[in-house]
Amino acid sequence: MTSKITFHKRAFMLAALCLSVLSAPAFAGDVQVAVASNFTEPAREIATAFEAKTGNHVVMSFGPSGGFYSQIRQGAPFEVFLSADAERPTRLEAENLGVKGSRFVYAYGTLVLWSATPGFVDDKGAVLARGNFQHIAIADPATAPYGTAAVQTMKKLGLYDTLAPKIVKGSSIAQAYGFVDTGSAELGFVALSQIYKLSKGSRWVVPASDYTPIDQQAILLNPGANDPAAKAYIAFLKSKEAVKIIKSYGYAVH
Numbered sequence: 001m002t003s004k005i006t007f008h009k010r011a012f013m014l015a016a017l018c019l020s021v022l023s024a025p026a027f028a029g030d031v032q033v034a035v036a037s038n039f040t041e042p043a044r045e046i047a048t049a050f051e052a053k054t055g056n057h058v059v060m061s062f063g064p065s066g067g068f069y070s071q072i073r074q075g076a077p078f079e080v081f082l083s084a085d086a087e088r089p090t091r092l093e094a095e096n097l098g099v100k101g102s103r104f105v106y107a108y109g110t111l112v113l114w115s116a117t118p119g120f121v122d123d124k125g126a127v128l129a130r131g132n133f134q135h136i137a138i139a140d141p142a143t144a145p146y147g148t149a150a151v152q153t154m155k156k157l158g159l160y161d162t163l164a165p166k167i168v169k170g171s172s173i174a175q176a177y178g179f180v181d182t183g184s185a186e187l188g189f190v191a192l193s194q195i196y197k198l199s200k201g202s203r204w205v206v207p208a209s210d211y212t213p214i215d216q217q218a219i220l221l222n223p224g225a226n227d228p229a230a231k232a233y234i235a236f237l238k239s240k241e242a243v244k245i246i247k248s249y250g251y252a253v254h
Helices: 002-023 037-054 065-073 087-094 145-156 160-166 173-181 228-237 240-247
Strands: 030-036 057-063 080-082 104-109 111-115 136-139 167-170 187-191 202-205 214-220
Touching: 030 037, 030 065, 030 228, 037 057, 037 104, 037 173, 037 228, 037 240, 057 065, 065 087, 080 087, 080 228, 087 214, 111 145, 111 173, 136 145, 136 173, 145 160, 145 173, 145 187, 145 214, 160 167, 167 173, 173 187, 214 228, 228 240
Parallel strands: 030 057, 030 080, 136 167, 136 187
Antiparallel strands: 080 214, 104 214, 111 187, 111 202
16 A cells, blocks of 8 residues: 555656646747847846746847947857947858847837926927036947937037036936936936926927937857847847837837
8 A cells, every 4th residue: 555655746746746747838048138228127027027927038138239249249148239230240140240130129219308307308309509517418429329219309409519518428328317317417418218297397309300319239159149049038128028018118119
């Protein structure tokens, strides 16, 4: 009798083990992702959803797109790059550092002039011409596409030379936002996604015609070319679930 009980117990445990293995996500692993600073919050939400669905783990680094481009060229082991522009992923593909044909636009960004002070920024951006402020924050245009867009906007308005002495540059759009949020700068150009869910402050959504379109592209990099987890992440970024998250932060997705 004892041997039969033991046999059945072992059989049950074996069956349970097999079931757990069969139900476990295939190819579970880590995905190294470089993320442009403007996309920080949506990327975190997408990672949570992706991990819950696949069992893979997303290891994210946040910073300016230009900085990541330089790091990738120097051999940084990122598997996926979510840039804030199309230029750098295009270069990486041309330089054979990214997988051919894997590039796509995951979001279209919007530039906003924002102040943490209610009523300070009007809905036409006329505050720029008034110039009644000491500092205006932008991301460094040398490394951050949103910084480039900010400079283009000021030049389009014919105000760049006047405002140049008041400009404080953040190393990324995240730092530019921080300058404004803490009051170090009275106003600044930030990404719509950074303030989309905020009710405080005042803002002017810059017309798209004032700057080059911010087509944010993703690319699968060579270190992830044969990694099922990295490929799964890229696929998930195109899913309805991910697109819904992206749109919830004010991005356009076509």
